[in-house]
Every structure is written in structure tokens, then in C-alpha cells.
Amino acid sequence: MQIEKMEVDVKKGQTIEGIVERTDFPNKGIVSCEEGVCTVKNALPGQKIRAVINKARNGRYEGRLLEVLKSSPLETESPCPHFGSCGGCTWLSFPYEESLKIKEEQVRRLLLPVISAQERECCFEPAKASPVVFGYRNKMEFTFGDEVKDGPLSLGMHKRGSFYDIVSVTDCRIVEEDYRKILRCTIAYFRKLQEQGMVDISFYHRLRHEGYLRHLVVRRASKTGEILIALVTTGQIPKRRKGHDELWEQALQESNVLGEGDIEREILSGFRDKLLTLPLDGEIAGILHVRNDSAADVVQSDETTILYGRDYFYEELLGLRFKISLFSFFQTNSLGAELLYRTAREFITEYIPSDRGPGGEAVRDKIVYDLYSGTGTIAQLMAPVAKKVIGVEIVEEAVEAARKNAELNGLHNCEFIAGDVLKVLDGIEEKPDLIILDPPRDGVHPKALQKILAYGVEYMLYISCKASSLARDLEVVLANGYEAVRCVPIDQFPWTTGVETVCLLSKLHEAKHHVKVKLDMDEMDITSAESKATYEEIKKYVAEHNDGMKVSNLYIAQVKRKCGIELAENFNLPKSEDARQPRCPKEKEEAIVEALKAFQMI
Secondary structure, eight states: OOEEEEEEOOTTEEEEEEEEEEEETEEEEEETTTEEEEEEEEEOOOOEEEEEEEETTTTTEEEEEEEEOOOOTTOOOOSSTTTBSSSSSSTTTTTHHHHHHHHHHHHHHHHHHTTTTTTOOOOEEEEEEEEOSOOOEEEEEEEEESSSTTOEEEEEEEETTTTSSSOOOOOOOSOOOHHHHHHHHHHHHHHHHHHTTTOOOOOBBBTBBBBBBEEEEEOOOOOOEEEEEEEOOOOOOOOOOOOOOOHHHHHHHHTTOOSGGGHHHHHHHHHHHHHHHHOOOSEEEEEEEOOOSSSSSSOOOOOEEEEOSSSSSEEEEETTEEEETTTTOOOOOHHHHHHHHHHHHHHHHSSSSSSSSSSTTTTOOOOOEESSOTTHHHHHHHGGGEEEEEESSSSSHHHHHHHHHHHTTTTOEEEESSOOOOHHGOOOOOOOSSSEEEOOTOOOOHHHHHHHHTTTSSEEEEEEEEEHHHHHHHHHHHTEEEEEEEEEOOOOOOTSSEEEEEEEEEEEOOHHHOOOOOTTTOOOOOOOHHHHHHOHHHHHHHHHTTTOOOHHHHHHHHHHHHTTOOOTTTTOSSSSTTTTOOOOOHHHHHHHHHHHHHHTTT
8 A cells, every 4th residue: 555655844733644554453543754653542544634733752653533535435324323423333334344453453463473482382262253343232221411511311322522412313224123212212301301300310420420310221131031220320409490380289199109209210200111112022021210420421329219110131152141231241243242251261161181082071070261251152152061150250240140140041161259359269169171261351450460371271272352461371371381272363342443353372382393313413414505594593684674573483483494514403393193284474584584695505
């Protein structure tokens, strides 16, 4: 791709124009110029953009996107009218296949520099697409606010780049129609209350800490169709407006509700009744009122009241049934979660040796740790093929849900412990044979990671929702005697910047991965060419002349042999017959040949 070069000395506050070369994880557009590289968030590959420089240091710049001057050749018309203003989706203007390819490239750029340091090549597999790309989300948290200051009441997502403005996403494409109907019904109901003027009802202003309406949470099971709806408000009960006392008295008497404090009850019952009249494809399992007076902009409960039905719903995943509450963690793409967990299970059962043959129950009679286990989804999927699974999760409500779900599914070899992984590990007497990690976005705490590595298990499976955190943790894991053997990105969040990655790690064994070299100096015929550079010197040369590229002794030996440089008889040959010896990639072979020429060895 041709990149426009900047011919000016770029400074902070200056406006620049350029073409985006690529987008690094998660949404950092890279614009090349003569003076350096500028990073601009939310800029897409191939776009010509205008940006203002926020930071300028050592020839590297960070900018804020001002305008897209020309669309990317890859862009098409977005299927969503809110795209661009809503901050939820990034890739809706690209064909799905292109967005999937970009995510795969982003993960590769982060992980391969780390993985390439190991002796054998990792089996890095092509990214797996989500089974559904529209209407896939099973949970949405909508926020009340206004789209412009002092504008009409809105309910939806934050406007891109704004902390306060809200876009009413009544035609959002990543959710099913039931969500859109519930959203439209809710906003229409509360706007009407405002227009009637009987009650002073407004959204919560986060700066003034005033107002009533905060969030609308909707969860819908993809398999069962059950829906859970929650209206989140503050405890600042709306007041009657002067001049409407008679109307209120009439309304309250007709519903047999009396008293000033019952204004809220009347509002909530009206909201409930409106929702129950909606023609939905799914079925409403429960409608809740959640009171939250926290100053933080998060959905949490100080008090929860059931307005209708129950406070949970059921979802099914790979033959298991899960009871999910409003705040239970559960993958937001149910069908994508099945693909994710099926892949994780296949990595374990297909790769880990088993006396039951290929695809056998590799972890039968083994203890499995499921760390950062959430509501125990992975633990329960592993339970049928393991002796015991021990899940550790810091959120007590999630642990309680995991226990109930395991009981619901008749799984009696699961144990779930509430607490911080760093602290809990010291108290578990049963030591693991296999460890599964599914940490939050920030990855595994460094001290917890050292405790995990100290177990020295043969295999670990790392499931990551943030590739940059995975890259950081992998660097530590590989330095402590493990190698990455299989790795695959899985698109759980179509059109957004998010992507999951599953990585299987195997402990290195000296017999398999280190070579015993027998040297008889009297019998060796070392030519001057062969003695000119050591393996470490060749590695250093390759790295310095190829942007930090790393090559192994094995690859250097292969290229030397190919160039006619004789090696000791058994040099770099695997001791065990079943060891798989990777071949040197073409680009690394060319870099090694260049080094051999530089040292006049060929």
C-alpha cells in the first residue's frame, strides 16, 4: 500500500493528513510519515485521514482523528445507521471476512515476536469466525442521557469519543429485534412521562449526581429465548410537579396506590405493564428494578426488586444448562462461546497424550485447575473428562452461581472456591495436573503467574480476551520452561475491536528439546569459514539487521547444512524419534544466509 509521506516537522497541536497503513490491536491506526509514525485511534486501514497531534516524542506521534477525508478501498456501506456516531462497533463498514483477517493479523503481530523465541514453531491457526455476525449479543447495558446538551431524553450507547453524550441505538444490528423493541418501548414510556409534565423525571447527571434514570439492562438467552430486563435508577424518587395534583390523585386512586412514596411504584408498574404487552420472539422471564446510588458509572445493585417473574433466566451451552442472574458473568456471544469452549476442549483432548488413543479422554484421572472461573462454564465442560475440576473466582456471586449450575447439570466432581487466585492457591491441597487460565482483560497478576508456574504442570491452556495481555504473560511463561504449541484467535465480538485467543502451552523437556553434542577436537576438521562466527553472533546479526527477528540454533544449523557447511554428526537432531522438527521459514532462512555472507562463511 502506498503511504503518503509528511514533508513537515510534526509538532504537538499540528494537524496532519495521511493514509492509514494498518490498525494495531485494538484500534490504533498507524499512519507513516517521513518524520516517524503517528498512531490515531479508530482510524481504519486504507483511509485517508486528518488528525491533530496530541503527543510528539522521539519521532513517534499520537493523534486524535478529526476527519476521514477518503474512505478505505475496503469499506462498504454500513448496515447500521448508528455506525460512526455510536462507539460500540469499529469494523461495520468492512466486509466481515476483512475484519476477521485484520484481527488475526493483529494477534499475530503481538504474539509471534514472543513465540518465535522458542526452538520449535507454534502451530498458529487461522482465526475462527463467529457462527453469527449479527444479533449475536446476549447482554446489553443501555445508558440514559441526552444526545446533545439539554436535548430530549435518550437511551442507548455512548457517542464515540464522548463520556456524556448518548446515542439512542434503536436500530442496533449486533442485537436481535427483541432488544430494539424493548429499547424503543422504554424510551417512549419515559419520554411520555416527561411530556405530560406530571412528574419531574430525568436521567442521572454524573457531574451533579442528580437524577433518577441510569441504565436499562437486557439479557436474552440465544438457545432458550428467555429474557431478563432490569431498570436501574437512583434512590432520588421523582417528585410531582405543581399544578398536577388532581391528575396524580386520580391516577393513584385508580390503581389503589396512595401516598407520596408510591409515585415511584406507579411509574415502575406502568413500565412493567408496557413491557409485558410487547410482541417479542422470546419470552420475558423477569423484570427487575435495581437501585444504585453509587457515584461510579457502573451497573451495580444497592437494592433489587422483582417487578415481574424471577431474577434469573436459563441458557444452554454444549449440552449443559446454566442459570444466569442479572450480574452473572457469561460470554456475551452464546453461539460464539460454544465455538470457543469446543476449541479449548479439542486442544486438550487432541494434543495431550492419552492411553485411550487420539481424541481420547486425556485428562481422565487428572486434577484440573480452572483459574478465573467465572460462573464455572469451562470447569463444567471439563468435568465429564476429568477426575476433578477446581475453579477459583474472586466474585462470590459468580462462585455461588457456578455451584448451583454444576448441581443443575449433575456434575459432582467440581469444586468452586471464592477468592483471589494469588491468595487461594496456597490453601488448595490437591495439586493440579492441568491448569486452565481465563483471566480478565489485564491478564494474570505477575505474582499469581509465578505461583502457577511453580506447579510445573505438563500443560496449560490460556484463554485470553486481550491479546496484548496474553503477549506479556506468554513472555514470562516461555521464559520459565514452556512452549506454545497451538494458538488460534476466535472472533467472539464481530464488528468490534475484541477478539479471544486460545493458546495451549506445553512444558519443555530436556530429552526432547536439548541436543547432546559430542565433540572430538582431534578428529574435527574445522575450516576457517566455520570458525568465523558463533551461533550467538549469527543470532545477534540477524536481529540487528531484521527489526529484532529471532532465529534458533536449529534454524541456523539447517541453513548451514543447506549451504554446505558441515556440522557434527548429531548436531541439532532430536533425541526422541517422535519429536517434530520444524523447518526454517523462508524469511528467516534469507536472514541467516545474509549473516553467513557477512561473516564470510559462504
